[in-house]
Amino acid sequence: MPSDDATLARRAAGGCVASFSTLARRYQVPVVHYVRQLAGRSGADAEDIAQEAFLRAWRHIADYDPRFAFSTWLFTIARRTWLNEARAARRRRTREAAVACGGCGSAGAAAVAITTERATRLWQVARGELSEREFSALWMRYVEDKPLAEIAVVLDKPVATVKVILFRARRRLEPFVRDLAGWSE
């Protein structure tokens, strides 16, 4: 008989690897899916970040608050893991760019523009046009069907702020819906 997430998390906090394995199996696909779309990277990179997120969840599972959904807590960890990874990667790129050529700071912006121009999918556009926070808010709302209170936990923002973030994200995406290539459904 499958146990609910809170029970499994409590057992895992007591050192039960089997319970954590069940949770990891249950949420592997949503976490990898979110990280892959957020990062816009290859599957292998997204899996590495997801793996790190699960390991962090295991280390800190005693801190899980069962008032919120386990998936919400897991998405929060995954998002922060990706943010850390993105910051580290940005620092590396900045150092490498500074070494290679001092006046090429606009290369990154150009790359984003090209990505947006070639985008054929709405999430691809969202990744180029929206901030990470707006992207995550949209994802949690429309893909994971999270209520506003749970999105607020993931973003570490008040519910009112989440409403504003979602409103802005939708406003910024709407123009692209009309112009998007391959929009035929």
Added chain:
Amino acid sequence: MRGDAMNSRRSPRGPNGLADRLRREASRERPRFSQALHERILQRVPGDVVFAEGAHAGEPGPAAAHRRAWREFGTPAGVAALAVVIAVFAAWPEPAGKRPRAAAAVRVEPEGADAVAGGVSPEASDLGIDAVPMFDDLEAGVREGVSTLAATLLDVPGWRMIADFDAAGFLGPDAAP
């Protein structure tokens, strides 16, 4: 304007259409479950956390329980201990402030011979000497020293007699009283 907004909201390309589109696109790109990733995670899990070692499946590990108990009760206990230490330091000046009163009371003792012989006279008890606690050996030494000094002063009549005798010896019989 309001009508346009309503139409936009109802149309497939309005906010609801946007939401549907986002959902559909996401579901199309949903990855499959990766057994390899799952095994990679579990391979690192048992050795990743110390308290997982030796824990039986389904049973809470003692180390984790201790950790949780420490978090729940250790912090309040630490705060309480700190509060006790602060309270002790805050209360310390009060007995220290009584010390001058004790010294003043001790100086009263030499007024009677009984006080020197018995250590504490009934009058001294009325003054509160008995109620003053002995804080340390230094204070006990001070009290003893004061008592000795008082006994010496009470012997002064004897010294006066010797002095008178010497004076009689030096001055001769005419000078004797």
